[in-house]
Amino acid sequence: MQQHKTYTVDEATRLLENYCAYQERCHKEVEQKLYDLKMIPEAKEQIILHLMQHNFLNEERYAKSYARGKFNIKKWGKIKVANDLKFKNISAYNIKTALKEINDEDYYNNLQTIATKKLKLIKEPNSFKKRNKLATFLISKGYESNLVFELVNSLIS
Missing domain, CATH: 1.10.10 (Arc Repressor Mutant, subunit A)
Structure with missing residues (x-):
């Protein structure tokens, strides 16, 4: 044993x-x-x-750092970041505070960059299916559906 x-x-x-x-x-x-x-x-x-x-463990600092990291490195959207923090039992207050760490302009620029890159990889002649594939991908990255559909419709006519 x-x-x-x-x-x-x-x-x-x-x-x-x-x-x-x-x-x-x-x-x-x-x-x-x-x-x-x-x-x-x-x-x-x-x-x-x-x-x-002794400040080794600080939930608010953790949540802010986590949100910045997942957004800047993995390019996650706010929904995915928030859900992941919820899964880690972070309080709603700290999740809200953490999401404020993400600059709105950077957020939208990230979304556009990801969408443009992904669009080049989608080999689908049907524009309806192409739009759907792109939207599904962006939503799975944690971006809000209203932003996603607005962007996808402007990229694929």
Whole structure:
């Protein structure tokens, strides 16, 4: 039978400080890590409290960083970012704050860039089907349908 390493509260705290310092983490990720370390509930609470008090764990900062990253790097739309943050149990307030990190002008420019690139790849002679494929792709990236349809109709006549 395989023995798993046991950690004292201090050892686990140091481990989690490093885990959070390496990149922003949300409570759900930290709780999963503590679960993986087989920490008891009292120790989990104590460690999470310590991480929050020493600013290793900050949900608002995490949400803002996450939104900026997914938008700038993966070119996700606001809907996909918000849904992903909801899945990570981020509060509605912090999700709203995080989405404000995305500049409206950059947002629309990103949408146009993605749409133009994708349009070149769609080999479909029927303009109705072409419009549909492009719209479906953009909506799957998390962009709002009203923006998508407006753009798709202006690109494909």
